[in-house]
Amino acid sequence: MLLTMPQFNQSQVLVIGDVMLDRYWHGGTNRISPEAPVPVVKVEQVEDRPGGAGNVALNIAALGAGASLIGIIGNDEAGKALETRLNAAHIHTDFQVVSNKPTITKLRIISRHQQLLRMDFEKSFALEDSCEFANKAEKIVPHMGAVILSDYAKGSLQNVQTLIAIANAHNVPVLVDPKGADFYRYKNATLMTPNLHEFETVVGECKTEQELVDKGLALLKSLSLQALLVTRGEHGMTLLREGQPELHLPARAREVFDVTGAGDTVISVLAASLAAGEALPQSVALANLAAGIVVGKLGTATVSAPELRRAVKTEQGSERxxxxxxxxxxxxxxxxxxxxxxxxxxxxxxxxxxxxxxxxxxxxxxxxxxxxxxxxxxxxxxxxxxxxxxxxxxxxxxxxxxxxxxxxxxxxxxxxxxxxxxxxxxxxxxxxxxxxxxxxxxxxxxxxxxxxxxxxxxxxxxxxxxxxxxxxxxxxx
CATH class of the missing domain: 3.40.50.620 (HUPs)
Incomplete structure (x- = not known):
C-alpha cells in the first residue's frame, strides 16, 4: 500500500464528546505523615492537560489540521483552565457551561515518577446538560471534513443519534470511539473504532481470526456502519467493510512504554486523513503508524506532523x-x-x-x-x-x-x-x-x-x- 503524507492543513475536524481536565501535582516525598501512614508530598509543579475529547482535539491540532470541539464544562476554575489550554493550541471550543456540576477533572499526585493517588471530580451529565449540542453542531458540521464522537460514558453524548443524523444529512463522515456494551446507540455512523476488549464485550470472545471477521461483519451490518476498525493492541488493527476483503495491519511499535491515549491518536489521525481526502485503507494505515509512535511515549501524548511524516517516509524506504x-x-x-x-x-x-x-x-x-x-x-x-x-x-x-x-x-x-x-x-x-x-x-x-x-x-x-x-x-x- 502506497502511503503519502496528507495535506492536513486542508482538514477540518469537529470533535463532540466528554471533555476532561487531567491535572498532575508533582513533588518530592521524603517522610511519612504523623497523622496517618501515608507519604507527604511537597507539591512543586502543577501540570494541566486536556483529556478525553479534549485530547482527541489536541491530537488533530498537532497534525496541523483544524480542530473544533463541542463539550460540557462547569462554571469553575477547572473549566477555564481547560478552555485556556485548548485555545492556546488553536482549537475552536464551543462549550455548554453548566453551573450545578463541575468540569470533569482527574487529579493525580505524582512523586518520583510514580502515581500515588488519583482523585476524580465529576458528576454524570444529564440530557439537558447537552441540550445545545444539536444547534451547535448544525452550525459547524457543514464546514467540516469529518466528525468524531468521543464517548467516555460521562453523559455528554446522550443525544448521539441526533448528532449522527446531522452529520449524515450533510454527507460528513462521522467516526465513533465507543464506550459501554450498547453499540446500537451508534447506529448509522460511518465508522466505529472499538478496541478488542470493547468489541468482544458486545459480540463475545473471538477465538480465531475468521470468527473475529464474521462477528465484525455481522455487527457492521446490524448497525448500518460503512466500516468497523477493531484496534487489537500488539496484534495491530483489523478493518472490516461489507463486500470488501478484511484488512489486517500489524502493530508498528518497536517498544511500548504507555498505551494511554493511543485510541485518541488512532481516531484523530483517521478522521484528519479522511477529511484531507485520503482513502479509508490509507487513512487506517496512517493511523496505525501514528499509534506505533504514540505508545512509545510516556503519558497521554500526541503525534506531530513531522513525526508522522518521518514514519511514512521510513515505511516507503525514502528516509535515505x-x-x-x-x-x-x-x-x-x-x-x-x-x-x-x-x-x-x-x-x-x-x-x-x-x-x-x-x-x-x-x-x-x-x-x-x-x-x-x-x-x-x-x-x-x-x-x-x-x-x-x-x-x-x-x-x-x-x-x-x-x-x-x-x-x-x-x-x-x-x-x-x-x-x-x-x-x-x-x-x-x-x-x-x-x-x-x-x-x-x-x-x-x-x-x-x-x-x-x-x-x-x-x-x-x-x-x-x-x-x-x-x-x-x-x-x-
Missing part, C-alpha cells in the same frame, strides 16, 4: 537515498523538527574512489544528516570539458546513495550550489581540497545566516582526473 529537490526540502524540514544538524557538500563525483569515501565519512561526522548535491551531466561537461562525465548522473547518484555516510543525494543543473544553499540553508557547508574558507563557493551565503563553513583535505594522490588520465594513457599503449 536519491530525492528530488521538493522531497529533499521536506526531508530537511522534518530533520530540523527533530533537532538534527544538516551537513551539505557538492561536486561532480564522476568516478567514486577511496578519496571520496574517506572525505564523505569525515563530512558526515560533522552533523546528523549529510546531503550530497552533484552536478548534472550538462553542468559537468561545462566545468570539466568534453568527454566528461564518465558516468551519467543516475549512476553517480546510485553509487553515492549506497554509501553508509550519505543520507540524501540530489543533482542540480546550475554550475554552482548557491541557489540550493539559499533554500536549504545547511548548518554546515563542507568542501574538500586546498581552499581557504573565503574561496569556498557559497561561503558568504552560509555565514550570513549563521552557518559554518569547513574545508576538509582529500586523500592524497587520489583524484578522478588522475584516474581518467591513467586509463587514457593505458589505452594509448
Amino acid at each position: 537515498g536519491v530525492l528530488s529537490e521538493d522531497q529533499l526540502l521536506m526531508a530537511v524540514e522534518e530533520a530540523r523538527a527533530h533537532g538534527e544538524k544538516i551537513v551539505f557538500t557538492n561536486g561532480c563525483f564522476d568516478i567514486i574512489h577511496a578519496g571520496h569515501v574517506g572525505y564523505l565519512e569525515d563530512t558526515r561526522a560533522l552533523g546528523d544528516r549529510l546531503i550530497v548535491a552533484i552536478n548534472s551531466d550538462e553542468s559537468v561537461s561545462r566545468l570539466k570539458g568534453p568527454g566528461r562525465p564518465i558516468n551519467p548522473v543516475d549512476r553517480r547518484m546510485a553509487v553515492l546513495a549506497g554509501l553508509e555516510a550519505v543520507d540524501w543525494v540530489m543533482y542540480y543543473n546550475d554550475d554552482t550550489p548557491e541557489r540550493l544553499l539559499n533554500i536549504i540553508k545547511p548548518d554546515v557547508l563542507v568542501k574538500g581540497g586546498d581552499y581557504t574558507e573565503a574561496q569556498v563557493v557559497g561561503h558568504e551565503i552560509v555565514k550570513a545566516y549563521g552557518g559554518k563553513v569547513q574545508v576538509l583535505s582529500f586523500f592524497e594522490n587520489v583524484s578522478t582526473t588522475a584516474i581518467v588520465k591513467k586509463i587514457q594513457a593505458q589505452e594509448k599503449e
Whole structure:
C-alpha cells in the first residue's frame, strides 16, 4: 500500500464528546505523615492537560489540521483552565457551561515518577446538560471534513443519534470511539473504532481470526456502519467493510512504554486523513503508524506532523537515498523538527574512489544528516570539458546513495550550489581540497545566516582526473 503524507492543513475536524481536565501535582516525598501512614508530598509543579475529547482535539491540532470541539464544562476554575489550554493550541471550543456540576477533572499526585493517588471530580451529565449540542453542531458540521464522537460514558453524548443524523444529512463522515456494551446507540455512523476488549464485550470472545471477521461483519451490518476498525493492541488493527476483503495491519511499535491515549491518536489521525481526502485503507494505515509512535511515549501524548511524516517516509524506504529537490526540502524540514544538524557538500563525483569515501565519512561526522548535491551531466561537461562525465548522473547518484555516510543525494543543473544553499540553508557547508574558507563557493551565503563553513583535505594522490588520465594513457599503449 502506497502511503503519502496528507495535506492536513486542508482538514477540518469537529470533535463532540466528554471533555476532561487531567491535572498532575508533582513533588518530592521524603517522610511519612504523623497523622496517618501515608507519604507527604511537597507539591512543586502543577501540570494541566486536556483529556478525553479534549485530547482527541489536541491530537488533530498537532497534525496541523483544524480542530473544533463541542463539550460540557462547569462554571469553575477547572473549566477555564481547560478552555485556556485548548485555545492556546488553536482549537475552536464551543462549550455548554453548566453551573450545578463541575468540569470533569482527574487529579493525580505524582512523586518520583510514580502515581500515588488519583482523585476524580465529576458528576454524570444529564440530557439537558447537552441540550445545545444539536444547534451547535448544525452550525459547524457543514464546514467540516469529518466528525468524531468521543464517548467516555460521562453523559455528554446522550443525544448521539441526533448528532449522527446531522452529520449524515450533510454527507460528513462521522467516526465513533465507543464506550459501554450498547453499540446500537451508534447506529448509522460511518465508522466505529472499538478496541478488542470493547468489541468482544458486545459480540463475545473471538477465538480465531475468521470468527473475529464474521462477528465484525455481522455487527457492521446490524448497525448500518460503512466500516468497523477493531484496534487489537500488539496484534495491530483489523478493518472490516461489507463486500470488501478484511484488512489486517500489524502493530508498528518497536517498544511500548504507555498505551494511554493511543485510541485518541488512532481516531484523530483517521478522521484528519479522511477529511484531507485520503482513502479509508490509507487513512487506517496512517493511523496505525501514528499509534506505533504514540505508545512509545510516556503519558497521554500526541503525534506531530513531522513525526508522522518521518514514519511514512521510513515505511516507503525514502528516509535515505536519491530525492528530488521538493522531497529533499521536506526531508530537511522534518530533520530540523527533530533537532538534527544538516551537513551539505557538492561536486561532480564522476568516478567514486577511496578519496571520496574517506572525505564523505569525515563530512558526515560533522552533523546528523549529510546531503550530497552533484552536478548534472550538462553542468559537468561545462566545468570539466568534453568527454566528461564518465558516468551519467543516475549512476553517480546510485553509487553515492549506497554509501553508509550519505543520507540524501540530489543533482542540480546550475554550475554552482548557491541557489540550493539559499533554500536549504545547511548548518554546515563542507568542501574538500586546498581552499581557504573565503574561496569556498557559497561561503558568504552560509555565514550570513549563521552557518559554518569547513574545508576538509582529500586523500592524497587520489583524484578522478588522475584516474581518467591513467586509463587514457593505458589505452594509448
